[in-house]
Amino acid sequence: CKKFLEIQPKGVDLESNYYQNEDQMYKGLVAIYDVVAWQGGILTNKEGVAMAASDDHYGGGEGSGDMNFVNMDKFTLTPATGPQEDLWSRGFSGVFRANILIEKAPAAQMDENVKARMVAEAKALRAYFYFDLVRWFKNIPLYTTNITTSEMYNVTQAPPADVYAQIEADLKDAIAEPNLPNTVPAATEGGRFTKGTVHALLGKVYLWEEKWAEAAAEFAEVNGSTPGQQNPTYGYKLLDDYGDLFSGDVANKFNSESILEIFHTTLSAGSWGGGGVAATEGNIMNIMAGPRGYTTKTAGAPDYYSGWSYWPVTKSLFDAIHFDPRYKWTIANLDSLKANGIADYTPGAQNTGYFIAKWVARYSNLPTGAGDRDLNWGQNYYDIRLADTYLMEAEAIVRGGGDMTRAAALINAVRARVGLGPVAATMDNIKRERRLELAGEGQRWFDLVRWGDAAQVLASEGFVAGKNEILPIPLREMDNTKIEQSKEWGGTK
Amino acid sequence: QDIQVKGKVISKDDNLPLPGVSVVVKGTTRGTVTGPNGDFSIAAPAGATLEFTQIGMNPVSVAVVNTNPLTISMVSNTATLSEVVVVGYGVQKKKVVTGAISSVKASQLESQPITRVEQALQGRVSGVTIAANNGQPGEAASVRIRGLSSFTANDPLWVVDGIVVDNGGISYLNASDIESIDVLKDAASQAIYGTRASNGVILVTTKKGKAGSLQLNYNGFYGTSAPARKLNLLNATQYAVLRNEAAAADGNALPYANPMSYGEGTDWQEAIFNNSAKRQNHEISLAGGGEKSTFYSSFGYLDQEGIVATDISRYKRINFRLNSTHKVFKNFTIGQNLGYAYNKTMGLGNTNSEFGGPLASAIHLDPITPLVETDPTKAAAYDARARRNAEGFPYGISSVVGQEMTNPLAYISTRLGNHSWGHNFVGNVYAELEIIPNLKVRSTFGGKMAFWGAESFTPEYYLNSSNINTMNQLYRESNRRVDWNISNTISYNRSFDKHNVTLLLGQEFYQDGSSHGQYVRYDGIPATTYEQASFNYSVPNTQRASGASDGQYHRVASLFARLNYNFQEKYLLEGVIRRDGSTRFGANNQYGIFPSFGAGWVPTMEDFWPKNDVVDFLKIRGSYGIVGNDNIGDFTYISTIGSGRNAAIGTDSYEIGYSPNAPANPDLRWEETRSANIGFEATILHNIRFNFDWFNKKTNGILQYPRIPAYVGAISNPAANVADMENQGFEFELGWNKTINDVKLDINGNFSTLKNKVTFLQEGISFINGDVGFQNLQYGVTRTMVGESFNSYYGFKELGIFQTQEEIDQYTGAKGRIQPNAKPGDFKWKDVDGDGDIDENDREVLGTSLPKYTYGINVNVAWKNFDLAAFGQGAGGNMIFSGLRRFGITAANYQTEALGRWTGPGTSNTYPRLSESDPNYNFRNPSDFYLQDGDYFRIKTLQIGYTFPKALISKAKLSRLRIYVMSENLVTFTKYTGYDPEIGGNVFSIDRGVYPQARSFFVGVNVGL
DSSP states (O other): OTGGGOOOOSSOEEGGGOSOBHHHHHHHHHHHHHHHTOOBTTTBOHHHHHHHHSSSBOOBSSSTTOHHHHHHHHTOOOSSSSTHHHHHHHHHHHHHHHHHHHHHGGGOBSOHHHHHHHHHHHHHHHHHHHHHHHHHHSSBOOOSSOOOGGGGGGOOOBOHHHHHHHHHHHHHHHHHOTTSOSOOOHHHHTTSOOHHHHHHHHHHHHHHTTOHHHHHHHHHHHHOSSTTSOOTTTOOOOOSOGGGGGOOSGGGTTOTTEEEEEOOOSOSOOOTTTTGGGGOOSOHHHHHHSOTTOEEOSTTSOOBOOOOOBSOBOHHHHHHHTTSTTHHHHEEEHHHHHHTTSEEOOOOTTOOSEEETTTOOBGGGOOOSSSOGGGOOOOOEEEEEHHHHHHHHHHHHHHHTOOHHHHHHHHHHHHHHTTOOOOOOOHHHHHHHHHHHTTTTTOHHHHHHHHTOHHHHTGGGTOOTTTTTSOOOOHHHHTTSSOOOOGGGTSOO | OEEEEEEEEEETTTOOBOTTOEEEETTSSOEEEOOTTSEEEEEEETTOEEEEEOTTBOOEEEEOOSOOOEEEEEOBOOSGGGSEEEETTEEEEGGGOOSOEEEEEHHHHTTOOOSSHHHHHTTTSTTEEEEESOSSTTOOEEEEETSOSOSSOOOOEEEETTEEEOTGGGGGOOGGGEEEEEEEOSHHHHGGGOTTOTTOEEEEEEOOOOSEEEEEEEEEEEEEEEESOOOOBOOHHHHHHHHHHHHHHTTOOOSOSOGGGGOSOOOHHHHHBOTTEEEEEEEEEEEEEOSSEEEEEEEEEEEEEOSBSGGGOEEEEEEEEEEEEEEEETTEEEEEEEEEEEEEEEOOSOSSOSSOHHHHHHHHSOTTSOSBOOOHHHHHTSOTTSOBOTTSOBBOOOSSSOTTOOOHHHHHHTSTTOEEEEEEEEEEEEEEEEEETTEEEEEEEEEEEEEEEEEEEEOOEEEETTEEESSOEEEEEEEEEEEEEEEEEEEEEEEETTEEEEEEEEEEEEEEOOOEEEEEEEESOSOSSTTTOOTTSOOOGGGEEEEEEEOOOEEEEEEEEEEEEEETTTEEEEEEEEEEEETTSOGGGOEEEEEEEEEEEOGGGSTTSOOOSSEEEEEEEEEEEEEEEOOSOTTOSSOEEEOOOOBOOSSSOOBOOOEEOSOOOTTOOOEEEEEEEEEEEEEETTTEEEEEEEEEEEEEEEEEOOOOOGGGOOSSOOOEEEEEEEEEEEEEEEEEEEEETTEEEEEEEEEEEOEEEEEEEOTTOSEEEOSOOOTTOSSOSEEEETTSOTTEEEEBOEEEEOOSHHHHHHOEETTEESSTTOOTTSEEEOOTTOSSSOSGGGOEEEEOSSOSEEEEEEEEEEETTEEEEEEEEEEESOEEEEOOSOTTSTTOOOBGGGGGOOOSTTSOSSSOOOOSSOTTOTTTSOBGGGEEEOOEEEEEEEEEEEEOOHHHHGGGTOSEEEEEEEEESOOEEEOOOSSOSOOOSSSTTEESSOOOOEEEEEEEEEEEO
16 A cells, blocks of 8 residues: 555656756756746746837837736836736746755766856856846845745845845856856857856946946956957957847857857747747747738848837937948838838837837748747847947946046947947947947846936836836735835835 | 236336336245336246335335236336435445435436536536536536535546546546436545545446346437527727727827728627537437346437537537446356547637637627628738638738737638547446355456547638748647556445444555657648648658657555444434545655544434324434545645756757756645535425535635745745635425326426635735736736635726716825826726725725526426426526626727717716726726626526327337427526626636537437337
8 A cells, every 4th residue: 555655756856856967957057047038928028128118119019918018118017017027037036046056066976167167157147137136126035045935925125235245246256166167169058158258247237336446347357458359368359240240040149249148049849839938949029029910012122020019119219320330230110111112011009110120030030940930039139248348348437437548449349340430438428329239139228227317218208216217026926925015116115 | 836927017107118127026036027018927826925126116016816917007216215326335225325415317317418417417406516618519517516625626526337537537428328426515425535525526327237128229319509699799880989989088099080981890700600500419228138147338429519610619429338247146246337438529729718719809809800801902912821711812800909819710710620539438347246145345447548639730821910820730649548446345234133234344546647648740731721731741850849748647545434324224324434545745644534424313213203194204414524635736745846947058959957846845735624514304295305405614724836926936836735715505405296187297496505715824825816817907806815705806896987077086085086097987996995096905805706506497297298398507696707808909899888888977887988098997907897797597408208109109119209309508597798607617707708508409309119
C-alpha cells in the first residue's frame, strides 16, 4: 500500500535537487535572461510602454479596447488599469529567478570559474530588474533571498535609497568578478551580459542618482578614450550606417554598437494556441508597430507587413526629425504613401499617418519558422547602445562639470555618423540629440522624467507633476498585503 | 403427486405478457422463468405454493390447485420502498437506507432526448443543480450536488458499474443503457468513497439481461431544432443614429453623414442561426439469457446538428455495450460490463465568450457592413486572402468593428471539417465467490481506456486587419490514457432472530493521470481546403511544429468497512469508515480517515403505531459524516522546476530555461467536508410518496491555487487550503400516482433550496478576487468574501441617472461633489465607503451567481393507448451577468434596449447616455447595470405517444409498437433578455453570448420484439 503511493513526478525536477551541475545552473541562468525579453499580459513590454508615455508617440492600437497603451499615453491610469501590473510582475520574476540561482550556486558541482561568471551575471541581472522597478514604481519591496509562503503577506516596501544601494552593490560585485568576460561570441552567447554591459548599466544608475562623476567614469570605461574609435577592451564602436541598427536581420544582431540588447528569434514557433505572446521568443513589437491593413499599390512600395498600428508617431516628433538624416529610418510616412497611391492602410486609434519605422515588420524579415507569423518576428532592440552611452556620458560631464571637450567629442561622434556637423556640448543639444538619435527606442520617457521636463512637455497629454513620474502600485498587489500605494497616487508610502 | 401447472403472467398495468418472471415452488429449489409470451410450465405438488417474483413487481404467491391454465396478474411496484438502491460496493433495500440518496430509474429516461447523462438528472432529483455549459451539441453540463464544496473542482464523482469515470469522460454513456442512477448526497452514503466524494457521488448502473426471453427493442427519433430566441439588435439606420450620438457626446466627428440611407442593413444573427438543424437518434438493444448466463447488448447512434453555425457545430456518437453475467458454479459468478463510444465533435470555438467566434461576432458586428460584398468596385479592394462565397464575392469585412469580431460566414469557412474525436472504452470484469452461505468475496478490475484527438486545417485568410493568416496550417493531435481501479471486498450478512447484520470490508487501488499525447503541425502545405489537406505533403523542417506531453500519475490506496444493522427493519444503523492515501499530499498528510454514521427509525413498524389508512410508512433518519477531496494538481506540496523559460541568446536561436514553478506548500492537506443530514420518508394514502431532507455541509480547508502577490516573483501560484464554506438546504420530493377509471396519473415533483456561504478565509486574506474577468474590465466581476456566497458578483451600484447638472451638483460628500466630472445622463454611483469620491473602494456585493433553488416536475398521464409525459424544470434566485456588448469596441452594435437610452431630462433612469469615451465608466464599471434576474422555468420535454393494441401488432410478431411526438425546450419562462438563462460553467450565470439551448421537435418510435 505504501509502495503504491510512492511515485516520482515524471519529467519534472524538484527544486530541492536541481541546480546541481553546470547544465542545470545554465538553464537556471537562461530563465533569468528570459525575463529580459519578457513581453506579456496585454502586449506589454518595457519599451512599448515608455514609448506610449512619451511625447513622441500615442498609444494607438485598434480602439479603446487597447486601453493599456492609451491609458499610458493619456495618463488616465488607475491602480487597476494600465500596464503597471505587467511591468511589476516582470521585474519581480527576474529578481526571483536571479535570487534562486545565487542561492543555489554554492552547492552546485561544476567548474568554479564558470559558476563565478554565472553568479556575476545573475547579480547584474538582478540589479537590472531592480533598476527598472525602482524607476517605474519608486516604492518597491527589496529582497535578495526569495520570500517563503509563510512570509508572503508580511512584505513591506523599502526606501528607494536602499534599492539603489543594492543595485550598486550587485553591479560592483559583477564588475569585480574576473570571470565575467569583456566580450562574448555573438552567435552562441549574444545577449549575455559582459563587463561592458555592467559598466554601462552602472553608469546609467549613477546618472539617475545624479552622481555625475561616477556616471561619467563608468561611461568612459564603455565609450573608450577616443569617441568614435573602437573600444579595444569591449570592442564597442558606432556602426557606420545608422540604418543597419534597425534592419531587423540576423547579420546585425549583437553588432559593435550594442551594449544591452533585448533578444528575439524567429524560430521559437510561438503560436496563439500555444501560449500566445507570453510564450513566444519572437518580437511582438514588430507586428504591433505596423500599419493596420497595409497593402501595396505599386511595385516600389515599402515591404511593410500589415500590423496593429500601435505607437503612432506624434506631429511633434515628425516635425523635429523630418529634415534629419535619421528620418527615413525612424518614420514610416503612411500618410504620404497613401496620398501618392503607393500603398494603402486602415487608420487605427489615434492615427497620425506616421508609424515608427524602426520596428515595423518587413517582408524581407518574414519569419520562416513554424508558428503564427504575428508572434515570431525576430528583430532585436536595444536597451543600451553606444550612441546612448556617448550621450549619457556627455550629459554626466555637462551636468557634473567635467571635460567639455570630451563631451562635445561624444555628441559630435554621434552626429558625424549620420553626416551632421558638430554642435556645442550643451544640455539643450544633448536633449535634442537624444530625442532624434534614440527616437522610438523607449528612452524618451525616462529622459523627460530624469530631466524634470515631463510635466512641461507632457502637460497637454494630461501629465500631472508629482504623480505621473511613476506608475501606481498595481491594485492587486495591495490586496491582502502590507504594500502601500505611493503618495503620488494618493497613498501613504 | 405432481401436477403440471401451466399458465401465463401478465402485467396488470397494461395486460401485456411479462417475460422473465421467476416462478419457484415455495420451499424448494424447483423453478423456471416465463417465456417471451409470459408463458410458464412447472411441475409442482398439489397444495404447494408457487411464488412469482420479478424486480419492479410485487411478488405473487398462488396455491396450486388442479385448474389449468393459470393467469397471474402482477402489479408493478411504483411505491419505491421495496426497491433497492445502489450504494457504494453493493445494493441496499431502500427501506433500510439511512442516508440521503435520490434515484432516477430507466423508466423515467425512456425515449427522452438525452444526449449526455447529466441531462438525465436535471430536474429529476432534488439537491442537484445542473446547468448546461452551453447549447453546442455534445457539450457538458455543470453538475453541483448540494451546492459547492470547493473552489476549483466541484464536479461529482461518477461511478459507472463500479468504475470511476472522470467528469468529462462520462459522455460515453448512452442514456438508454442506464438501469438506474443513484445520487449519494450526504456524507453517510458518500463516505464509502472517502476520497473525492465531497462533491457528491453519482452511481450509474447499466442494464443487465434477464433470464428467460430474448428481448429486442428499437427506439428512434428524428427531428429538427431551432433557436428559441434571437436578440433584438439595432438595424443599420438605428445603429448609425446611435453611433453618431455617441461620437457627438465626445465632440468627435459624426461617423455617419446620412443614417437614413442605410435601411435595415445586415442581420448577422440570421446568417448564423439554423432553424432546421437536424437531429436523429437510434438505439437497438438485445437482452436475454438463461439460468447460467445473461446478457445485455446495445447499439446507439446519435447525430445532432447545432443551431448556430451548423457547418462547424455538430456532434455524432456511436455506442456499443455488452454486459453479461455467468454463473460458473452455483456459488461462483463472473461477469463483465463494457461500454464503448466513438464521438466526433465539430465545435464552433467560442461558445460563451466575448472574444470572437460566430455568436459574439453576430452580436457585435455593425449592421452596415454587408454579409457579402457584391459591389465589384468594393470587392476589388479586398485582400486576396479574404474569404469568398461560391460566386467569388468576398464576405463583408467591417471597417469599424474589428479585433476578434469577424464576418461569421468567413470565420466558418476557415474551420470547415475541423473536429475532435474520441474513442472510449469503459468496462470491468468481476468474480464473486460465496464461500459459505452469505459470505461473499468479490474482486473487480475496472478501467477506462480513452483515445482522443483533433484534426484541423486552417487556410490562409484575411478576416479583418487583426485576423490574418498568411500560411495555412494542418494540425493533428492524439492522446491516450488508461485509468484503472482494483477493488476486493468481503461481505457477510446474517439474520439472527430479528437482528439483521451486514458487514462489508474492502480494499481498493486507484490510478489515473496516465494520459499522454502528441501533436504535429505542418505550415504552408500546398492545399487550400480541409479535404485537400494531408500530411503526405512535405514541408521544410522549419515549417513543422510538434509537441508531446506526459501526465502525472495520481494514485489512491484505500481500506474501508461498512456495518449495517437493523432490528426488524425498524431500528436502522449504519457505520462506515474509510482510509485513503493519496499521492497528492506530502508524507505528513498523505492519509485521510473518513468516518460516517447513520441511524433511522421506522415508527410505522412499531406495535404501538395505530393501524390506519393515512400513513402507510414513515421513516425518520439522520446521518453525519466526513468525506474528503484531493482534487488539486499533482506534486503541488513540493517545489518543482518547470521549463519553457526560454531566452533567445545567440543570433538566431534560443536556449531552454528552467526555474521553480510555485513556492512549495508542504503542509497541503485534504479538503474535508462534514455534513449532517436529517430527513424522513413517508407513504401516505397508499399512493403519495413524500421525502424530505435538511442538510448542512461544511467544507474545511478548501483547496485552491490562490493568487499570490506578484512581488513574490513566482511564475505560478502555490496550492493551499484557503477557505471554509458552508452549504445548507432543504429538499423535497413528492410523488403521487393514481388510476381513475381509464386514466392513469403519475406526478412527481421536487424542490431544493441552497444557501452557500464562505465562512473563513486563510489567515491574512480578507477576500479572493474571482478569476472571472469580463472583457478588459478594470475589475473582476466576482469576489469571494467571508459571509457571502462563493464568487458573488462584486461591483458598483448605480443609483439611477443624473437627469440634470443640478442633480450632479447636489450629489455631494466630504470632498464636495462626489462625481465632479459626471454629466447629465451618467450613472449616479453609490459612494459605498462614504469618503466623498468614487473609486475601487466603492464596490460591494451585488448578488449571487449560483441558483438558490431548483425544482422539477414530471407529469405522466395514460389513457387507453395514449400516453402523455410532460417534464419541466427550473432554477432561480441567482443573477445573470449579461455581458453582451464589448465596451472596448466603440463601434459594436447595441441591443434595442439602447434605443431607450438617456437623451435628456426624464428620458431614462436606467440606461445611460451614449458616449464613445465613457468618461463616467457607465459601461466600463462592473455594476448592477449588467445584472439581471436569472429565474427560469422550462418545459424541458413534452411527449405524446400512442401504443398500438396488441391484437393489431401481434400478427407482425411484435410485442410492442409505440409512436410518439416530442418537443424539447418548448417554452422557457424567464425575465432574462439574453439568449438563454441556463448558463453553467466554472462560475454559473456569466453570459458572454452563450450558445443557446435549442428548441426541438421530434417524431419517434419504440418497437419491441
